[in-house]
Amino acid sequence: MGPCLSETELISRFFQFGIPDHWPTQGIGDDCAILEIGSTCLAVTTDTVAGGTHFLPDANPYTIGKKALAVNLSDLAAAGAVPRCFFLALSLPQADAVWLEAFSRGLSEEARAFACPLVGGDTTKTTQIGDVRAPFSITITAIGEAQKPLTRQGATVGDDIWVSGTPGDAYLALMLRTGQWRGECNNYLARAMDTPTPRVALGQFLSRHASACADISDGFLKDLGNILNRSKVGAEVYIDRLAVSDDLSKRSMNERRQAQLAGGDDYELVWTAPVCEREAIWDYARRRAQEGEAIALSRVGTITDSGLKLLDKNGCEIENSFFGFDHFAQ
Amino acid sequence: MGPCLSETELISRFFQFGIPDHWPTQGIGDDCAILEIGSTCLAVTTDTVAGGTHFLPDANPYTIGKKALAVNLSDLAAAGAVPRCFFLALSLPQADAVWLEAFSRGLSEEARAFACPLVGGDTTKTTQIGDVRAPFSITITAIGEAQKPLTRQGATVGDDIWVSGTPGDAYLALMLRTGQWRGECNNYLARAMDTPTPRVALGQFLSRHASACADISDGFLKDLGNILNRSKVGAEVYIDRLAVSDDLSKRSMNERRQAQLAGGDDYELVWTAPVCEREAIWDYARRRAQEGEAIALSRVGTITDSGLKLLDKNGCEIENSFFGFDHFAQ
Numbered sequence: 001m002g003p004c005l006s007e008t009e010l011i012s013r014f015f016q017f018g019i020p021d022h023w024p025t026q027g028i029g030d031d032c033a034i035l036e037i038g039s040t041c042l043a044v045t046t047d048t049v050a051g052g053t054h055f056l057p058d059a060n061p062y063t064i065g066k067k068a069l070a071v072n073l074s075d076l077a078a079a080g081a082v083p084r085c086f087f088l089a090l091s092l093p094q095a096d097a098v099w100l101e102a103f104s105r106g107l108s109e110e111a112r113a114f115a116c117p118l119v120g121g122d123t124t125k126t127t128q129i130g131d132v133r134a135p136f137s138i139t140i141t142a143i144g145e146a147q148k149p150l151t152r153q154g155a156t157v158g159d160d161i162w163v164s165g166t167p168g169d170a171y172l173a174l175m176l177r178t179g180q181w182r183g184e185c186n187n188y189l190a191r192a193m194d195t196p197t198p199r200v201a202l203g204q205f206l207s208r209h210a211s212a213c214a215d216i217s218d219g220f221l222k223d224l225g226n227i228l229n230r231s232k233v234g235a236e237v238y239i240d241r242l243a244v245s246d247d248l249s250k251r252s253m254n255e256r257r258q259a260q261l262a263g264g265d266d267y268e269l270v271w272t273a274p275v276c277e278r279e280a281i282w283d284y285a286r287r288r289a290q291e292g293e294a295i296a297l298s299r300v301g302t303i304t305d306s307g308l309k310l311l312d313k314n315g316c317e318i319e320n321s322f323f324g325f326d327h328f329a330q
Numbered sequence: 331m332g333p334c335l336s337e338t339e340l341i342s343r344f345f346q347f348g349i350p351d352h353w354p355t356q357g358i359g360d361d362c363a364i365l366e367i368g369s370t371c372l373a374v375t376t377d378t379v380a381g382g383t384h385f386l387p388d389a390n391p392y393t394i395g396k397k398a399l400a401v402n403l404s405d406l407a408a409a410g411a412v413p414r415c416f417f418l419a420l421s422l423p424q425a426d427a428v429w430l431e432a433f434s435r436g437l438s439e440e441a442r443a444f445a446c447p448l449v450g451g452d453t454t455k456t457t458q459i460g461d462v463r464a465p466f467s468i469t470i471t472a473i474g475e476a477q478k479p480l481t482r483q484g485a486t487v488g489d490d491i492w493v494s495g496t497p498g499d500a501y502l503a504l505m506l507r508t509g510q511w512r513g514e515c516n517n518y519l520a521r522a523m524d525t526p527t528p529r530v531a532l533g534q535f536l537s538r539h540a541s542a543c544a545d546i547s548d549g550f551l552k553d554l555g556n557i558l559n560r561s562k563v564g565a566e567v568y569i570d571r572l573a574v575s576d577d578l579s580k581r582s583m584n585e586r587r588q589a590q591l592a593g594g595d596d597y598e599l600v601w602t603a604p605v606c607e608r609e610a611i612w613d614y615a616r617r618r619a620q621e622g623e624a625i626a627l628s629r630v631g632t633i634t635d636s637g638l639k640l641l642d643k644n645g646c647e648i649e650n651s652f653f654g655f656d657h658f659a660q
Contacts, residue, residue, distance in 0.1 A: 007453050010425060012435040015418070019447040022414045022475075033450035034475075035415065038368045046417040046448060046471055052457035084352045085365065087376040088345070089419075089469040095340060104344040117349040120363035120374060123337050127382035127465050134464035135457055139419040141376055141471040143353075143365075 026151060029230070031075040031215055034149045043144040045075035051135030054325040055238040057179060060097045063104030063194040064138070071217060072142035072196035073114055074267035078215040079151070080207025081144030083114045083200060088121035088140055093133035113201055116142065150206060150213040155231035155272035159211050162281065164199055164268040166245040167220050168256065171263025181255060189247055196267040202295065205284050206271055219264040221308075221320070227272065228308065237301035240313040261310075261320075272303055356481060359560070361405040361545055364479045373411035373474040377402050381465030386507060391429045394468070394523040395436030396618055401547060402472035403444055403528035404597035408545040409481070410537025411474030413444045413530060418451035418470055423463035446472065480536060480543040485561035485602035489541050491631040492611065494529055494598040496575040497550050497584065501593025511585060519577055526597040532625065535614050536601055543601040549594040551638075551650070557602065558638065567631035570643040589649075591640075602633055 011029060024036040032043035049055065049068050062140075069086065076083050088107075099134045111118060126134040169192035175181035176189065185193075199215075206213055214223045214232055220242070228235055242260050249256070273281060278299070301311075310320050341359060354366040362373035379385065379398050399416065406413050418437075422429075441448060456464040499522035505511035506519065515523075529545075536543055542561055544553045550572070558565055572590050579586070603611060608629070615627045631641075640650050 008432070010453055013427075014430045015448055015451070017441055019438075019440040019441055019445065021447050021449070022445070025415070025447070025449050030450075033417070035449070037372070040367050040370075042367070044417065044468070044471075044473075046419045046450060047452050048419045048421055048454050048467075048469065050421065050454065050457050052459070053455060085355065085363075086376065087363070087471060089376045089378045089471075091380065091467060093379055097343075100340070100344045107345075108347040108349075111347055115349065115352070117351050117355070118345055118347055119351070119355050119365070120360075120376060121341075121345070122377050122469075123340055124378050124380065125383060127380050127467075129382070129459050129462060129464060132459060134459060137378075137421065137457075137467055138451075139378065139469035141374075141378070141417060141419075143374075175660075220596050221430075229372055295522055 004243050030151050031078040032081065032144070032149075034079065034146065034151065041146045041149050043076055043081035043146045043149055044080035044141065045072050046136050046139060046141040047072050047075065048137060048139045050137040053086065061102040062106040064136070065103040066110045066195050068138045068140055069107055069110040069116070069142070070196055070198045070267060072140045073110070073116065073200055073302045074196070074215045074217060074301035076142055076144035077199045077203030078213050078269055079144065079146055079149050080203045080213065081146035081149065082204060083142060083144045085117050085119045086111070086140055086142040088138070090120055090121065091137040091159070093126050093135060096314045114198070146207060150203070150210055150271070152214050152227045152230040155212040155227050155233050155303050156274070157233060157303050157305055159272040159274055159301050159303040160278065161224065161235055161270070161303065163216070163235060163242060163270050163273055163298050163300055164202055165296055166243045166248065167266045167267065167268055168248050168259030168263045169193070169245050170196065170265040171259040172248050172251065172255075175255075175259070175263065183249075186247065188245070193265065199268050199269050199295075202269060206273075209277045209280055210271040210273045213269055216236055216266050216268050216270050217264060219262040220270060221261045222264070224270050225308065227270065234304040234306040234308055235301055236304055236309045236311060237293045238313065239300070239318070241298050243296035243298045243302045337600060353430050358591055360481050362407040362411065362474070364409065364476065364481065370382050371476045371479050373476045373479055374471065375402050375405035376469060376471040377405065378467060378469045380467040381590075391432040392436040394466075395433040396440045396525050398468045398470055399437055399440040399446070399472070400526055400528045400597060401442070402470045403446065403530055404526070404545045404547060406472055406474035407529045407533030408543050408599055409474065409476055410533045410543065411476035411480050412534060413446035413472060413474045415447050415449045416441070416470055416472040418448055418468070420451065421454045421456045421467040423465060433644045444526075444528070455596045478537045480533070480540055480601070482542050482544050482557045482560040485542040485557050485563050485633050487563060487603070487633050487635055489602040489604055489633040490608065490629050491554065491565060491567060491600070491602055491633065493546070493550065493572060493600050493628050493630055494532055495596065495626055496573045496578065497546055497596045497598055498578050498589030499523070500526065500577050500595040501589040502578050502581065504595065505585075505589070511548065511581070511650055516577065519576070523595065525567035528597050529599050532599060536599070536603075539607045540601040540603045543599055546598050546600050547594060549592040550600060552594070554600050555638065557600065564634040564636040564638055565631055566634055566641060567637045568641050568643065569630070569648070571630045573626040573628045573629050
């Protein structure tokens with residue numbers, strides 16, 4: 001909600017009602033809420049994406065449909081959950097059949113790829129402002145099932161810190177497309193921004209191996225910070241150990257670090273795991289590569305008692321100018 | 331979505347993906363989706379309300395908070411479900427603490443009244459359009475538990491048709507406040523529009539007695555029409571048997587019928603029940619009255635083979651000029 005009031009402050013000031021839970025619930029302020037219903041553990045997430053805020057004005061409705069679901073599936077992945085179904089609340093300026101056809105194609109492809117049926121929803125017109133209607137707004141609520149749900153709580157001193165993928169690519173694409181950084185947005189970067197792959201299979205694997213997990217949709221440092229806050233621990237991070245794409249590796253060190261550490265809109269996972277899990281995690285990466293679905297994994301640091309230290313490849317501490325850590329509780 | 335494309339058409343043209351359900355699911359196009367998870371039956375609904383579309387510009391944030399949840403609880407009521415928890419996706423033009431304080435007070439009062447905790451959500455800024463940001467938009471997803479869920483399917487020839495409350499009051503309030511009809515909006519009518527009572531207890535009672543149920547948020551005839559469509563039956567309705575408020579009874583017959591039959595924004599229930607349930611239903615109304623929570627119930631007609639016949643108090647058929655029935659499948 002902008003710098004005046006963070007989402008965390010909003011929730012704690014205005015949205016803690018103290019009403020007792022009927023089902024055992026955890027994970028408020030997490031990627032998902034975890035609800036224990038009988039012997040089933042549900043992970044539920046809700047996310048809004050809107051034209052003009054989350055998408056550039058010329059965004060294509062096919063990718064909008066795909067990504068609107070992908071960002072929610074990424075939350076389920078962070079909870080180690082198997083996607084089971086989703087609900088769609090769609091506000092549109094008009095019922096444009098061409099737009100709807102492409103949107104629904106993107107949405108259904110993503111739904112099919114993750115065997116996640118659409119089971120309910122609501123459609124409304126957006127508000128008229130002067131001569132125009134507000135652009136589309138899409139709220140998806142996705143429900144998954146987790147045998148052993150992951151949350152941001154559970155990181156322990158000595159745990160390794162891991163990240164999937166090559167964080168920063170979506171941000172680099174955004175900077176290039178909006179002309180804020182010099183250069184061309186190639187197909188690889190466009191895909192990173194438009195059609196991210198939610199790490200659903202990785203999340204399910206991690207539910208048996210990780211101690212805490214989050215997706216890095218808000219940027220690596222912010223989402224790692226959420227894990228540190230919730231787990232009441234600190235971290236040492238060797239930032240040059242983050243896997244980096246060819247495109248991002250060619251940028252200046254300043255641009256590269258900004259994109260990798262604070263970029264956001266990447267739907268990769270950051271997680272912590274005991275040292276004894278290293279072999280199992282590398283083994284998972286090898287198996288995925290053998291199956292032709294290679295995924296970069298980076299072990300980037302260690303959980304400490306308190307504080308957040310960023311180190312370069314020589315072990316020299318570097319100042320964190322990429323993200324305000326004021327509200328990281330220690 | 332306006333006259334060019336109805337919500338039903340939207341769903342059937344663009345949002346039926348044919349992906350197999352993991353959990354047995356019913357009720358698509360209903361007030362709620364019903365998901366069978368182990369031995370638990372969940373009713374899930376999602377609804378968006380937005381400034382400028384669902385609320386007048388001067389609407390008070392306290393009533394916005396209360397009503398945003400009430401409309402979803404009304405969907406749970408129509409499914410005969412007990413509210414269990416809800417998720418809030420809140421898009422705001424800015425994080426205005428005064429607005430948020432009043433909104434959250436209304437929301438939490440409604441949540442507390444129905445023992446329905448807020449367990450997750452998302453906050454975003456609305457899109458900037460020219461110099462202004464789009465007004466607020468609120469999507470709530472509410473989850474309830476139904477031992478014997480009600481849907482719109484199940485009405486049988488010979489069943490009685492019932493309605494709760496005095497439909498049309500919210501519409502009358504809207505017409506008066508916007509100056510489209512002459513007169514003053516008094517406190518009773520303002521409450522009918524601003525702080526409707528979702529019929530949660532009635533819905534739970536009906537889950538053991540009714541054959542089909544819906545709320546009448548889209549207007550009595552449209553929502554009855556949805557039951558007829560889904561149950562593949564018709565109806566004869568004696569429209570003068572609908573309970574009517576003092577305020578609405580003073581309007582012209584034309585205004586009265588428009589408000590009662592097509593008004594919408596009433597969060598009462600319409601249901602069908604076998605004739606043998608009459609005594610139990612009247613008994614429920616008596617008990618509620620004895621408990622100081624009187625609720626008007628009207629038995630207004632009978633389920634038939636096909637078609638929809640509207641009759642006045644003399645049994646003369648009247649032309650239905652209040653709602654287009656084109657797409658009522660017979």
